[in-house]
Amino acid sequence: MSTVVYLAAFVFAMTSVLLFRRPRRAMRNPLTLSTCVAVVLGALVFVCAAPATLATVNRLTGVPNFGAPLTYGMLSAYSCSVLVLLINWRGGSRERVRRLVLRCMAAYGLLIAAIVVLFLLAEADTERLNDLDTYYANTPFMREMILLYLLGHSAAMLAMCTVCVKWGREVGGLLRTGLRLILVGSLLDVVGFQVAKYTAVVARWTGHDLDFLSTTLAPPMASLAALLCSAGFVLPRLLPSARAQWRALGDYRRLAPLWTLVRSVSTAPKPPTGWWQLPQARLQWREVSIHDALLALAPYFDHRVRERVRDGALRAGGTPHRARLAAEAAMLADAARRAAAREEPPEAAAAYRLHATEMSGTSGLVELAQELNRPPAAATAPGGTVPPLAEPEEPHVA
Missing domain, CATH: 1.20.1070 (Rhopdopsin 7-helix transmembrane proteins)
Known part of the structure; x- marks a missing residue:
């Protein structure tokens, strides 16, 4: 009793x-x-x-x-x-x-x-x-x-x-x-x-x-x-x-591909990992860290990559929004690769704001992260994305 x-x-x-x-x-x-x-x-x-x-x-x-x-x-x-x-x-x-x-x-x-x-x-x-x-x-x-x-x-x-x-x-x-x-x-x-x-x-x-x-x-x-x-x-x-906490947990997990790509260049304080941290607090830390990393990668944005992918997506029948998303994802992936390799910024680099950073909340970042997470096979579908850029072939040496 x-x-x-x-x-x-x-x-x-x-x-x-x-x-x-x-x-x-x-x-x-x-x-x-x-x-x-x-x-x-x-x-x-x-x-x-x-x-x-x-x-x-x-x-x-x-x-x-x-x-x-x-x-x-x-x-x-x-x-x-x-x-x-x-x-x-x-x-x-x-x-x-x-x-x-x-x-x-x-x-x-x-x-x-x-x-x-x-x-x-x-x-x-x-x-x-x-x-x-x-x-x-x-x-x-x-x-x-x-x-x-x-x-x-x-x-x-x-x-x-x-x-x-x-x-x-x-x-x-x-x-x-x-x-x-x-x-x-x-x-x-x-x-x-x-x-x-x-x-x-x-x-x-x-x-x-x-x-x-x-x-x-x-x-x-x-x-x-x-x-x-x-x-x-x-x-x-x-x-x-x-x-709200459940939605924050979902967004936190969907941001994982983007965070994995840019975390090495982020200078923001490391997000707390204690079990007592609620999903909204974790999401806020991840969002701040991603924005910090995107600022660090901005000098490495190559507009030639973005324009080439965008034009290819439009020719494949994609909508302007999907084409821009695919182009920005490809440009960001290229910038992260250059930063990790400590390369010099490309000559075509110029001031550019990603569409995801102009949107309120995390919806834009989540959309960009999911675009990065698309498998190569799905990227060729006429839904708007294009296959990832192929690396330029090395000249044959006789």
Whole structure:
């Protein structure tokens, strides 16, 4: 039981690390900050609710069942943070958002205080790690404390369901997907966790025993519901970034032929190779290094090579764009060969800017790299490229 709960807490913690990877920027963004707070509090709820944690807290404090108000207070704080996150997600004027957030925090602050006071007034001397809700369902003050934390959590989940249904009709894309996940998680929490708890407690009030609903069914349902809600909250924020990193990784790999060709003349600092470097950072370093190398190779550009390849590509039926791309790739390959051999710049060298360096982003460089990567057999196709230049034959010596 504790292992499963700790695993859920670990998933929550890793999610918060991903969201909070840039602390300064996150602190200035109320939406990111509230998302991180909600996820962290969700992780703490799971940690506090684990029987192993409850036993440790009770032993360290010397108070039987001290973990109960701690867990219930943490759950109430999580419910509050979820509502605050929804308020920030919904947006609006700064004053309106601030007013709603303060009201929500005040209401749940009073709820947490009431939970603590009721626990202090109750007599709960027998430690219960798994079935406290049903064991003390008929105990004065403990009964009210249990009912109070359930009502506070129910209010947050029902409010979340209402907002998700209403807002889901107005938005689309990833935001709608996230709202649907939150809605499913909230409904699962209401039905699988809260209804099970309410039923087990009411059964105790009427003299029946349905404790298994509270001890066996409710915990895994709560874990699954919280994971779905967290996925709904973080998906619209993490997935665009994940897609950008995936595209950056693809561009980084597609630039490999160009980087292999020019890396020997680049004077830019070597790109970091640590495992912690994300694809976008790696791509940026490679792009900067390639631009630096292209500047170094510019004096070796031979316009005769470029014009000869371009004219040949046009005669083969290629489009002007494909012809220029093939010509620039051939000229760049020739320049890299001359630089590697430490030859003098050609007489036909002149100022020339590659088309790839005039385009924003990495699309131009990627296109040039893929042209360099074309096999010789494909270069003869009428798609626009031409075979690589043949080396001039040496004169025969009699």
